[in-house]
Amino acid sequence: MKKRYIPFFLLLSALYSCNNKPTDHFVLRGTIPGATDSTEIVLSPAGKYSQKIAQGFIVNGKFELQGKVDQPTYCRLSMNDQEYLDRSDSQQHSRYMEIDFFVENGELTFQTPHIDSLPESFWRYDVRKEKNYTLTGSPTQEIFYRYQQQTIPSRHGIRQLEQHLLKDATPEEYKTLTKTKSELEAQTKEFIRQHHNLPVNLYLVNQLKKEPFTYDQAYLDELAGFFASCQDTCSALKDFRQYLQEARAYVQGKPLEDGKVITPDKQETSLLSRLKKGGYTVIDFWASWCGPCRASFPHLREMYKIHGEKVTFISISVDKDEKEWHKALEEEKLPWEQYLATPEFSKATRADYNLTSIPTFLIINPEGNIIFSGHNSNELETILEAKNR
Incomplete structure (x- = not known):
């Protein structure tokens, strides 16, 4: 019997194709048990939800999205089955979930135990549910995930207090809110000092912006110092430095x-x-x-x-x-x-x-x-x- 040999270069080619990961685009694959088939899923830059980076549908509890980002980008993954339920005349309760994380080019994997373990949108958002999902394949998200987990107690406390203050508030409760916000501010600053990831730190430092006339120049200088050694290599850093310049006009102590x-x-x-x-x-x-x-x-x-x-x-x-x-x-x-x-x-x-x-x-x-x-x-x-x- 004549033996057949596979040329060595074909073996190398096959091995390369199996292990080669995309670098000029991303492939985001996810598993969401319990999700309704045909649930629409959309990936957008956080804060720019009309700009869709990728979109698709969940089928058999799975989805796959492909797209491209120029740099690690903070995004929102939204899931909404309302349109499908309306078409099918279903009496099932609709779900609208929102998950924020960093996306970068490469192979990404999203996993969660069940769709009901994910945070719901708007006022139903529960910070504590951020521990119920993972996104692997993004080094930037891995760093940000650490921040999320470390600050869940503070952020959950703030959200609970703010929701209560909208209905019925007392000065004492507001003092508690102010104290908790100060604790989160200290946690955020320390995290920025310990981690030198530009996309994550730029996102976090933007959370440290304050109302006009509630900060002094020393506070702005402290925020600027986090990026003192960074070049203006991205628009987000340029925008933040522009904010710092404009914020100088509204420091505490400005004459009326x-x-x-x-x-x-x-x-x-x-x-x-x-x-x-x-x-x-x-x-x-x-x-x-x-x-x-x-x-x-x-x-x-x-x-x-x-x-x-x-x-x-x-x-x-x-x-x-x-x-x-x-x-x-x-x-x-x-x-x-x-x-x-x-x-x-x-x-x-x-x-x-x-x-x-x-x-x-x-x-x-x-x-x-x-x-x-x-x-x-x-x-x-x-x-x-x-x-x-």
């Missing part, structure tokens, strides 16, 4: 810019002339059409009763319709100073105070400098109590 405001009897006056001499001033930016603004007034009334003798309270409406402002004043009957921003002042507040939403509260110190900006009246009360001890 003057502006013209209108009194209820239609007299124009200077904002700086209304500040409390030698004391603190609270400025509340609001509008008649803003529900959350008007919902904060009962709490502001309580603070005014407690701190009104030592602290000047000023509300400035950004209403464009003066009649609506007067109507709201008549309805609310607020006992502290009320003003309407002139069109020029309203326009200037965006650049001067980074005023992008209302309500916004500012605290001005006796020297006329901004030391706080925020949107939560409980946070405002916490700061006032600390300043008036």
Whole structure:
């Protein structure tokens, strides 16, 4: 019997094809037991969900997605079976799951014990379920996974407190929230110091951004220092350094810019002339059409009763319709100073105070400098109590 020999170069070729992993694209294979067949699955850059990197469907509890990223990219994997259930007229409860992780080119494998063990989307998201899935094949994700696991207790505590504060809040609970956030901030900074992975650290440092006038220059310098030895090799690093430059305009201690405001009897006056001499001033930016603004007034009334003798309270409406402002004043009957921003002042507040939403509260110190900006009246009360001890 004649023996057949396989040429050596064919053996090498076969061996190479079996072990060669893609470097110019990724192949993401996943196993999700319990998932409904034809569940749509979409991979998008986190925060840019209209941009789909890859999409497909789950069949027999498995899926495969292929795509390409230029660098390790923080993505969201979304699963939604609502469309299929609607088409099939099923009475089954729909599932909408969201999982965030880093994707990079190569062979990636996603695994979870069961679809119900994954975090659901939006307000149902449970941080603790992040331990119920793994993504292998991405060195960047392996590092980020360590951070996720280390910070689950802090992040879960913050989410629970924030959800409760939306319904019913007390200053003490807000103090607990502030303390827990500080603990997470310290954990995040330490993780960045110990791990030198640029994509992960850039994602984490963006979580350390704060509201205007709640940080000082030393804080910005600390964040910049994490990347002092890095070149501008990616757009994310350039964007973060641009943020640091812009954030310098809103550090604690910036002098309050003057502006013209209108009194209820239609007299124009200077904002700086209304500040409390030698004391603190609270400025509340609001509008008649803003529900959350008007919902904060009962709490502001309580603070005014407690701190009104030592602290000047000023509300400035950004209403464009003066009649609506007067109507709201008549309805609310607020006992502290009320003003309407002139069109020029309203326009200037965006650049001067980074005023992008209302309500916004500012605290001005006796020297006329901004030391706080925020949107939560409980946070405002916490700061006032600390300043008036």
